[in-house]
Amino acid sequence: MKTRHIPSMICIMVSAAVAVFPIVFIFVNSFMSGSEIVSRYSAEILPTNADDFTSHGIHFVRFGLLPREFTLNQYKQLLLQSPGYLRMFWNSVLLVVPVLIGQCVIAPLAAYAFENIKWKYKEAIFFMYIIVMLMPTQILLVPNFIVAGWLNIRESYLAIILPALFHPLGVFLIRQQLKNFPKECLEAAALDGAGPWRTYWYIVRPNLKSVVAALVVLLFADNWNIVDQAVVFIKNTFDNPLSVYLGNVVTGDPGMFFAVSVFYLIPALLVFLLGQDYLTEGIALSSVKS
Amino acid sequence: MKKTKMYWLFLLPSLLGVLLFYAIPFLFSLYYALVDNMGAQEFVGLQNFIDTLTNSLFQSAVLNTTIFIGLSVPLSMALSLFLSLCLQGMKKGRVPATMLMLLPLVVPSGTIVYFWKVLFDANGLVQKCLLQMGFQHEVVAQNGWAMGVLVAVFLWKNVSYNIVLFWSGLNWIPKTYYEQMALEGAGKWKQFTNVTWIYLSPTTFVVLLMSIVNSFKVFKEVYMLYGAYPSPDIYMLQHYMNNQFLSLNMQKLSSAAYILFLVIGVVLLVVFYAQKRVTDAYQ
Numbered sequence: 001m002k003t004r005h006i007p008s009m010i011c012i013m014v015s016a017a018v019a020v021f022p023i024v025f026i027f028v029n030s031f032m033s034g035s036e037i038v039s040r041y042s043a044e045i046l047p048t049n050a051d052d053f054t055s056h057g058i059h060f061v062r063f064g065l066l067p068r069e070f071t072l073n074q075y076k077q078l079l080l081q082s083p084g085y086l087r088m089f090w091n092s093v094l095l096v097v098p099v100l101i102g103q104c105v106i107a108p109l110a111a112y113a114f115e116n117i118k119w120k121y122k123e124a125i126f127f128m129y130i131i132v133m134l135m136p137t138q139i140l141l142v143p144n145f146i147v148a149g150w151l152n153i154r155e156s157y158l159a160i161i162l163p164a165l166f167h168p169l170g171v172f173l174i175r176q177q178l179k180n181f182p183k184e185c186l187e188a189a190a191l192d193g194a195g196p197w198r199t200y201w202y203i204v205r206p207n208l209k210s211v212v213a214a215l216v217v218l219l220f221a222d223n224w225n226i227v228d229q230a231v232v233f234i235k236n237t238f239d240n241p242l243s244v245y246l247g248n249v250v251t252g253d254p255g256m257f258f259a260v261s262v263f264y265l266i267p268a269l270l271v272f273l274l275g276q277d278y279l280t281e282g283i284a285l286s287s288v289k290s
Numbered sequence: 291m292k293k294t295k296m297y298w299l300f301l302l303p304s305l306l307g308v309l310l311f312y313a314i315p316f317l318f319s320l321y322y323a324l325v326d327n328m329g330a331q332e333f334v335g336l337q338n339f340i341d342t343l344t345n346s347l348f349q350s351a352v353l354n355t356t357i358f359i360g361l362s363v364p365l366s367m368a369l370s371l372f373l374s375l376c377l378q379g380m381k382k383g384r385v386p387a388t389m390l391m392l393l394p395l396v397v398p399s400g401t402i403v404y405f406w407k408v409l410f411d412a413n414g415l416v417q418k419c420l421l422q423m424g425f426q427h428e429v430v431a432q433n434g435w436a437m438g439v440l441v442a443v444f445l446w447k448n449v450s451y452n453i454v455l456f457w458s459g460l461n462w463i464p465k466t467y468y469e470q471m472a473l474e475g476a477g478k479w480k481q482f483t484n485v486t487w488i489y490l491s492p493t494t495f496v497v498l499l500m501s502i503v504n505s506f507k508v509f510k511e512v513y514m515l516y517g518a519y520p521s522p523d524i525y526m527l528q529h530y531m532n533n534q535f536l537s538l539n540m541q542k543l544s545s546a547a548y549i550l551f552l553v554i555g556v557v558l559l560v561v562f563y564a565q566k567r568v569t570d571a572y573q
Contacts, residue, residue, distance in 0.1 A: 005379060005380065005381055007376075007379075008375075008376035008377070008378075008379030008380050009376075009379075009380055009383075011372070011373065011376040012373065012376050012377055012380060012383075012387045012391075013387070015373055015391055015449075016387050016390035016391050018446070019390055019391045019392075019393055019394050019446070019450065020390050020393060022394075022397075022402045022405040022406075022446070023393060023397060023402070025402075025405050025408075026401060026402055026404065026405060041404075041407075041408055042413075043411070043412060043413040053418060053421075053422070055421055055427065056427055058412065058413045059413060060413045060414075060415075060417070060418040060421070061408050061411075061413055061414055061415055061418065063408065063415050106303050106304050106307070107304065109300040109301070109303070109304070110300060110301050110303070110304030110305070112297075112300060113297045113298065113300035113301035114301065116297045117294065117297045117298065117301065118294065125305065128308070128313060129308060131555070132308060132312045132313070134499075134503050134554075134558060135551065135554065136503070136506030136507075136528075136550075136554070137506065137507070137509075138506070138509070138527065138528050138531040138532075138547075138550075139547050139550055139551055139554075140312060141531070141535070142315075142316065142319050142531075142543055142544060142547040143311065143312050143313075143314075143315035143316040143318075143319060144311060144312075144315075145535065145543075146315040146318060146319055146322075146540075147310060147311050147315045150315075162307075162311060163311040163312070165307060166304060166307025166308050166310075166311050166312070168308060171304055195293065195296065196293055196296040196297055196300070197296065200300070217396070220396070221395055221396040224396075224398055225398040225399055225400075225510060227399065227400070227509070227510040227513055227514070228509055228510065228513075228528070228532075231513065231518070231532060232532065232535045232536075242400070243398050243399070243400050244400065245400075246398070246400030246401060246403060246514070247400055247403060247513065247514040247515075247517070250403055250404050250407060254404070257404050258404065261400070261401035261402070261404070262401075264398060264400070264401050265397060265398065265401045268396045268397060268398060269393075269396070271396065272392075272393065272396040276389050276392070279392060279395070279396075280388065280392070280454050280458075283451055283454040283455065284454060284455065284458040286500070287455050287458075287493075287496040287497075287499075287500060
């Protein structure tokens with residue numbers, strides 16, 4: 001084992017650095033002035049970047065991690081003069097929060113029910129959940145789109161929120177966790193005369209905290225990064241969540257990109273920091289082992 | 291009796307939601323796939339399926355998606371297996387290292403799209419370095435590199451997911467197996483092939499399954515980097531589907547969705563079945 005220690009360490013450190021580097025890059029670049037960002041990364045040859053490497057009439061990027069002059073102007077502009085960005089950030093919040101709350105209420109109850117119902121075809125129902133869970137978003141968007149047409153909510157956020165509320169991932173994760181739950185506890189509760197609801201509320205629910213936390217981290221990561229659904233359902237540019245609009249910022253307003261990105265990244269990083277212990281657990285549970 | 295009803299009541303909200311928003315409309319879309327248009331709704335049999343399968347855009351989308359999955363899934367599996375073995379070889383610092391590697395998983399695709407552009411665009415760092423090393427401009431600026439970029443971006447975001455899966459699989463293997471092999475005089479490679487590889491095979495199937503599922507999520511990155519109309523080299527199934535959404539063509543949309551559903555369903559079933567066979571053989 002001793003000989004493997006150092007090379008392993010190096011490989012892991014390199015890949016951790018690769019993982020973190022892009023995040024560091026956008027963070028330090030967010031303190032550059034807008035004009036510096038444009039002169040560094042634009043493909044056009046400008047008076048300010050003519051000294052850099054050019055070829056075939058193209059200016060090549062001047063990769064940099066240290067701003068020539070440190071400034072908070074971008075952040076100031078973002079927070080004080082950019083209602084558009086703030087509104088789209090708020091749109092993202094509006095799309096994510098109901099999904100998180102709804103899943104945390106609906107999924108544990110359903111998972112608990114799946115473990116206790118004794119109907120012989122219940123596994124067939126659960127199999128349907130697994131199939132839905134494994135299908136790519138583009139396939140699931142077809143039924144979502146049809147229902148949104150029936151309910152006449154194609155123009156509304158509900159077209160995105162409602163299907164996400166019922167996405168089977170939550171039920172699946174929590175049921176995986178419940179399978180390890182000591183049956184004796186439940187039997188003891190039943191002997192004491194506790195009904196299904198009391199057993200759930202006082203015995204099962206308090207023990208689900210860590211798996212629900214894992215679910216919240218995974219769902220947040222997924223829904224804060226929503227793109228596909230928004231592209232299909234949202235017509236009006238300013239109704240988009242910021243996750244989609246960031247693509248337009250690159251070409252439309254490059255000077256602001258890094259500050260807006262950091263701003264959008266912070267909630268994701270906060271959720272990650274709060275839930276990091278649960279994230280690995282959630283991933284391990286999400287693997288379909290049966 | 292009353293108890294059972296109570297459990298059904300708990301399940302009801304979730305079950306109704308899954309049925310209403312996923313299962314029932316998906317079954318209903320089969321009807322759309324079998325009629326000629328949304329107006330007359332005349333039954334045309336499999337005509338929509340034939341049209342979709344012979345559509346050249348659909349074909350190239352299938353081809354590109356297959357190439358992407360064929361490149362990214364094996365690469366991400368090999369890389370993550372290697373890194374999880376490295377993680378096992380480490381003596382300390384595993385937890386912080388894993389956390390750092392997991393960070394990309396929560397990073398929204400849009401926030402680092404500029405980084406990828408700075409790296410891989412026509413005026414990006416990679417091309418600059420290649421040019422400065424003396425490569426010809428014509429070679430460097432080829433469109434074909436786009437697929438490689440996508441694979442790199444996919445690996446950055448998804449390898450850590452697989453590392454966690456492999457890591458939890460590795461921890462299930464009892465240490466005594468290795469000790470016994472070492473006593474018998476087996477080297478590191480022999481230990482890997484005779485213990486790690488065999489006892490890891492159920493996990494490997496799980497990783498394969500999840501990698502296929504996750505590989506469809508790369509659309510976010512493609513869309514962020516190249517917009518709704520990318521070069522033909524990276525025109526994916528997701529683009530095809532999206533264009534049908536925008537043109538509100540329910541016939542093409544439904545038939546394409548059913549074709550994909552069947553193909554993915556068969557692939558997943560094969561993986562499931564193979565996993566069961568291998569797991570049964572060793573346990």
